[in-house]
Amino acid sequence: MPPDSSKNERYNPRAAEARWQKTWDERGIYATKNDDPRPKYYVLEMFPYPSGRIHMGHVRNYTMGDVVARFKRAMGNAVLHPMGWDAFGMPAENAAIDRKVHPKTWTYANIAAMKKQLQSMGLSLDWAREIATCDPAYYKHQQKMFLDFLKVGLVERKQSKVNWDPVDHTVLANEQVIDGRGWRSGAEVEQRELTQWFFKISDYSEDLLNALDRLDRWPEKVRLMQKNWIGRSEGLALRFMLDPDSTPNKESELEIFTTRPDTLFGAKFMALSPDHPLAQAAALKNPKLAEFIEACKKMGTSQAEIDTAEKMGFDTGIKAIHPFDPNWKLPVYVANFILMDYGTGAIFGCPAHDQRDLEFANKYGHGNTPVVCPPGQDPKTFVITTTPFLDDGRMINSRFLDGMTIEDAKADVAKRLEKETRGNRPVAQRQVNYRLRDWGISRQRYWGCPIPVIHCEKCGVVPVPEKNLPVTLPDDVTFDKPGNPLDRHPTWKNVKCPQCAGPARRETDTMDTFVDSSWYFARFTDPWLKTAPTDLKCVNEWLPVDQYIGGIEHAILHLLYSRFFTRAMHKTGHTGMDEPFAGLFTQGMVVHETYRSKSGDWVEPANVKIDGLGDARRATLAATGEAVEIGSIEKMSKSKKNTVDPDDIIAAYGADTARWFMLSDSPPERDVIWTEEGVQGAWRFVQRLWRLIGEIAAVKAPATRRAEFGPQALTVRKAAHRALANVSEDIARLRFNRCVAHIYECANALSDAIGEAESAPSPDFAWALREAGDILVRLFHPMMPHLAEECWAALGHQTLVATEAWPQIEPDLLVENTITLPVQVNGKKRADVTVARDAGKADIEAAVLALDAVIKALDGKSPKKVIVVPQRIVNVVA
RNA sequence: GCGGACGUGGCGGAAUGGUAGACGCAAGGGACUUAAAAUCCCUUGGGAGUAAUCCCGUCCGGGUUCGAGUCCCGGCGUCCGCACCA
Numbered sequence: 001m002p003p004d005s006s007k008n009e010r011y012n013p014r015a016a017e018a019r020w021q022k023t024w025d026e027r028g029i030y031a032t033k034n035d036d037p038r039p040k041y042y043v044l045e046m047f048p049y050p051s052g053r054i055h056m057g058h059v060r061n062y063t064m065g066d067v068v069a070r071f072k073r074a075m076g077n078a079v080l081h082p083m084g085w086d087a088f089g090m091p092a093e094n095a096a097i098d099r100k101v102h103p104k105t106w107t108y109a110n111i112a113a114m115k116k117q118l119q120s121m122g123l124s125l126d127w128a129r130e131i132a133t134c135d136p137a138y139y140k141h142q143q144k145m146f147l148d149f150l151k152v153g154l155v156e157r158k159q160s161k162v163n164w165d166p167v168d169h170t171v172l173a174n175e176q177v178i179d180g181r182g183w184r185s186g187a188e189v190e191q192r193e194l195t196q197w198f199f200k201i202s203d204y205s206e207d208l209l210n211a212l213d214r215l216d217r218w219p220e221k222v223r224l225m226q227k228n229w230i231g232r233s234e235g236l237a238l239r240f241m242l243d244p245d246s247t248p249n250k251e252s253e254l255e256i257f258t259t260r261p262d263t264l265f266g267a268k269f270m271a272l273s274p275d276h277p278l279a280q281a282a283a284l285k286n287p288k289l290a291e292f293i294e295a296c297k298k299m300g301t302s303q304a305e306i307d308t309a310e311k312m313g314f315d316t317g318i319k320a321i322h323p324f325d326p327n328w329k330l331p332v333y334v335a336n337f338i339l340m341d342y343g344t345g346a347i348f349g350c351p352a353h354d355q356r357d358l359e360f361a362n363k364y365g366h367g368n369t370p371v372v373c374p375p376g377q378d379p380k381t382f383v384i385t386t387t388p389f390l391d392d393g394r395m396i397n398s399r400f401l402d403g404m405t406i407e408d409a410k411a412d413v414a415k416r417l418e419k420e421t422r423g424n425r426p427v428a429q430r431q432v433n434y435r436l437r438d439w440g441i442s443r444q445r446y447w448g449c450p451i452p453v454i455h456c457e458k459c460g461v462v463p464v465p466e467k468n469l470p471v472t473l474p475d476d477v478t479f480d481k482p483g484n485p486l487d488r489h490p491t492w493k494n495v496k497c498p499q500c501a502g503p504a505r506r507e508t509d510t511m512d513t514f515v516d517s518s519w520y521f522a523r524f525t526d527p528w529l530k531t532a533p534t535d536l537k538c539v540n541e542w543l544p545v546d547q548y549i550g551g552i553e554h555a556i557l558h559l560l561y562s563r564f565f566t567r568a569m570h571k572t573g574h575t576g577m578d579e580p581f582a583g584l585f586t587q588g589m590v591v592h593e594t595y596r597s598k599s600g601d602w603v604e605p606a607n608v609k610i611d612g613l614g615d616a617r618r619a620t621l622a623a624t625g626e627a628v629e630i631g632s633i634e635k636m637s638k639s640k641k642n643t644v645d646p647d648d649i650i651a652a653y654g655a656d657t658a659r660w661f662m663l664s665d666s667p668p669e670r671d672v673i674w675t676e677e678g679v680q681g682a683w684r685f686v687q688r689l690w691r692l693i694g695e696i697a698a699v700k701a702p703a704t705r706r707a708e709f710g711p712q713a714l715t716v717r718k719a720a721h722r723a724l725a726n727v728s729e730d731i732a733r734l735r736f737n738r739c740v741a742h743i744y745e746c747a748n749a750l751s752d753a754i755g756e757a758e759s760a761p762s763p764d765f766a767w768a769l770r771e772a773g774d775i776l777v778r779l780f781h782p783m784m785p786h787l788a789e790e791c792w793a794a795l796g797h798q799t800l801v802a803t804e805a806w807p808q809i810e811p812d813l814l815v816e817n818t819i820t821l822p823v824q825v826n827g828k829k830r831a832d833v834t835v836a837r838d839a840g841k842a843d844i845e846a847a848v849l850a851l852d853a854v855i856k857a858l859d860g861k862s863p864k865k866v867i868v869v870p871q872r873i874v875n876v877v878a
Numbered sequence: 879g880c881g882g883a884c885g886u887g888g889c890g891g892a893a894u895g896g897u898a899g900a901c902g903c904a905a906g907g908g909a910c911u912u913a914a915a916a917u918c919c920c921u922u923g924g925g926a927g928u929a930a931u932c933c934c935g936u937c938c939g940g941g942u943u944c945g946a947g948u949c950c951c952g953g954c955g956u957c958c959g960c961a962c963c964a
Binding site: 010220221224225228229231233235256257258259260271311335336337338339341342343344346347348349350354355356357433434435552555556664665666667670672673675677678680681682684685687688691737738740741742743744745748755821822823824826827828829832864865866867869872873874875876877 | 890961
């Protein structure tokens with residue numbers, strides 16, 4: 001039912017919200033000064049991509065951040081709560097292609113529209129610090145930092161394999177390759193080697209991993225995901241001798257990496273990556289091998305293909321010699337499952353103790369020899385067929401290792417081979433490897449930050465001189481042809497070499513947009529500074545972000561890149577710390593039921609009418625009555641049309657109702673199901689609070705605090721202060737659903753108290769009611785700021801509640817003189833006992849044993865012992 | 879396959895090892911009203927009983943404990959993340 005705000009007695013959010021937003025804005029109360037002496041608090045929500053409209057996920061995210069910001073402000077902090085735009089990216093270019101609108105025009109129009117929407121939410125943001133990453137005033141500094149990183153060796157240029165779309169002339173991310181074809185063009189994707197720019201994030205693998213332990217205000221889940229992503233493994237780099245007569249160019253050795261040197265005596269074969277130099281060399285002399293390698297390259301990198309791909313190998317004829325036995329020769333294969341960019345791109349295979357090696361050996365008839373025996377198993381009868389043994393045990397079939405534990409065997413092998421040298425180098429070295437790969441930032445696209453380098457035929461790669469920054473994007477570009485518009489621009493890339501003044505070419509690749517979002521939090525601390533990315537004093541005062549809030553989908557890339565970037569900024573003097581985010585909170589998604597018509601089309605919730613309950617729930621098209629199938633509950637998405645537009649909700653119910661509902665019920669880290677009933681409930685509560693405060697405001701209360709309070713007054717005061725204590729704790733711990741429950745409880749208690757009051761309440765009771773009203777309004781202000789201002793004014797205050805301090809708790813009110821404890825007999829609750837708060841155990845025990853219910857439950861038995869847990873419970877054991 | 883999280887009424891969910899189901903939603907009954915909306919009051923885990931009260935109950939099976947939704951062991955189920963990483 002659409003709310004009707006026309007009646008006078010009802011709260012009218014449409015009028016009130018606009019009015020208060022204007023007042024806040026005029027008084028500039030959310031602007032943050034960098035010289036504010038109060039303790040700092042930096043709360044930040046992940047900034048949005050300007051897609052054109054905000055969605056409910058934004059509403060949830062920004063509401064949570066706003067609650068924290070308003071609470072911390074009331075607690076006396078200088079709060080930094082800024083907003084900006086992650087404004088570069090592909091959708092703008094797609095819009096340019098599809099709708100013939102310039103990416104810049106499209107992006108800035110979207111920013112304007114979304115800013116208006118965000119402002120209608122009543123967020124306490126410092127808009128003076130607004131930044132957009134597509135603004136040259138922003139990306140100029142990013143280019144400067146790129147050059148600084150280049151200087152200190154954190155940037156490099158190297159070849160890397162990419163998915164190349166031959167029709168669109170672009171590089172595709174793995175998720176843009178669908179069944180081996182480009183997602184837009186449908187053309188078969190090729191693997192290509194391109195020279196690309198990389199940030200050397202792998203320089204920090206160890207540090208990024210170790211520092212995770214200190215991020216104690218991050219979700220365990222995210223830390224674990226990053227840990228796995230970095231993927232540290234300890235092992236041995238080991239050089240196998242090759243039989244030179246079997247190798248294409250008389251190569252004498254092959255280096256492999258293994259985490260299981262203990263299983264060396266179970267080795268059955270060696271395997272190379274198809275990209276391994278030795279494999280490439282062998283292929284030149286063996287057309288069949290070349291064919292096999294070609295086939296491996298066609299294999300996609302997409303998940304589905306990797307999952308279904310069969311392990312395949314090709315015997316090169318090369319023989320490797322076992323490091324502990326010159327007479328033991330192992331066949332060397334090229335295998336499709338060996339990655340060139342991990343370890344050395346070569347392994348030895350021990351089928352008995354590795355799933356993959358076992359499959360491979362079984363397929364190519366190499367059998368297996370178990371070398372680790374499970375505890376309690378007779379080595380003579382221990383056989384492996386299709387399941388490798390991966391757990392701990394004792395070494396067998398391994399000559400001098402027999403009887404050792406895995407750990408000891410690993411150490412022993414390492415020790416022996418480290419001592420042995422060949423060509424002045426040890427045969428083996430202990431080594432740590434990481435899964436984490438360097439961050440490729442080159443993108444062959446227009447709408448991104450230009451990489452500030454120039455390619456000169458004579459001088460090679462030349463950085464753009466700092467005085468020439470920013471390298472700005474040209475506006476006159478076309479999108480009528482595939483490929484990078486910068487590359488085919490008639491003049492932009494033609495420049496003189498800054499070193500030799502000879503003809504040179506500008507780099508036409510732009511940066512990955514993850515670069516833009518890897519330092520925006522630092523820029524917010526002084527977005528006005530023209531001469532440098534950051535003011536060191538400023539950035540060190542504000543960072544790290546005390547509370548960062550955003551979606552779990554950024555658990556790895558964005559958060560890891562930002563951690564790297566902050567370190568790189570530290571190294572180049574742009575920050576004084578390594579970790580950007582001290583506290584992280586990952587919120588759940590906003591989900592909604594899906595609906596499908598008979599013809600299979602998705603139907604928007606706004607067009608669906610629901611009748612019945614439970615299993616009898618039926619949905620029909622509101623317009624025609626046609627039956628609609630109710631589908632699963634899923635993340636709101638345009639493709640499934642199960643979205644609810646925040647604009648519509650705010651227009652109908654106001655921002656406070658939307659904010660309140662987003663915080664109710666579901667714990668913030670879990671998904672929240674958007675329901676019409678839930679919004680209705682929030683709306684009713686907004687109106688109820690307004691009536692309640694109206695009733696309190698109508699009470700004639702004395703201006704000064706009473707010396708004594710009667711029972712009615714005490715009840716009200718206790719309810720208010722208990723709510724205050726609870727809400728304070730739960731906001732600080734981001735348990736917003738519990739805050740909501742406590743505010744309901746407080747409102748219920750005040751309603752009851754007023755209901756019981758006589759027509760003219762006593763002065764002490766009246767004073768207590770006004771006090772409770774003042775507290776209640778300040779408690780719900782972080783969640784519903786507009787309603788809170790309206791109520792605050794109704795209670796006769798001249799100030800803004802948004803600038804009021806958080807109420808003071810009177811701890812005495814939280815302590816009762818008598819206390820009621822549950823009484824159990826043999827663990828079952830049988831009675832309650834009311835005793836003085838400070839009653840001793842003996843007194844409580846005596847009181848309990850005298851209770852009729854206890855005597856009855858004991859049924860003549862004498863109690864063996866009585867457990868008294870102070871302030872908690874009594875248990876009589878018979 | 880590996881790693882993680884979770885499993886509580888009709889629903890979303892509360893519950894430092896200490897009264898299971900706070901708070902909200904939905905539902906049923908009632909009041910007000912010519913009527914509706916709005917609002918207010920009552921009931922609402924299951925079972926027995928007129929009632930006081932009692933019994934059962936947090937996915938299943940064990941265990942630890944005076945006491946277990948919570949801790950431990952073994953299952954089942956759901957969700958999420960990662961994955962030819964040597």
